[in-house]
Amino acid sequence: MKFKLENTDESLDGEIVKSIGNNEFILKIKGKERDLKIITMTHDKVEFMLDSVYHITKYLENSTNRITLVVDGVKLTFNKRPEMDKIVYKNSGADSSSDSQINLKSQIPGRVVSINVTAGNNVKKGDVVCVLESMKMQISIKSHKDGVVKSIKMKQGASVAKNDVLAEIE
DSSP, rough: EEETTTTSSOOEEEEEEEETTTEEEEETTTEEEEEEEEEOOOSSEEEEEEETTEEEEEEEEEOOEEEEEEEEEEEEEEESHHHHHHHHHHHIIIIIIIIIIOOOOOOEEEEEEEEEOTTEEEEEETOOEEEEEEEEEEEEEEOOEEEOOOOOOOOTEEETTTTOEEEEEE
16 A cells, blocks of 8 residues: 655555464565554554554544554654545646646546635645545645636535536636
């Protein structure tokens, strides 16, 4: 499974190679095998030994797309599906060779969870315009170019279909 540390370019590849039993596993993290023993696991924390070193992890947020943890006192946010952001961003028009595209379109059907801009706002390429929820995942829809938001074509709580225009950016 691939995780991406938020606000960095670093990704973390990890997989369970083998279950030894009695809550013990062999993991492969960044290509290196590691020993993991789960000591306790509850709804809000996990105590474990990784290569014979004790660690405690507390959950702050766990959604379909993101997880925020405090590991040994350090807050970390992971994007559990980093490829999803790239796919949505690319299909929103971000990779078009022409900057003349005005319409920011939805590439997935979903419900509008939040709208992060208003008409007249300046946006930069990659700024979050809105957040859609689809199949219990929240996906940030990002501006495909630098510009000014001419109009918003959606309402919070409303459903949108694939290829619906969400906003006009000039």
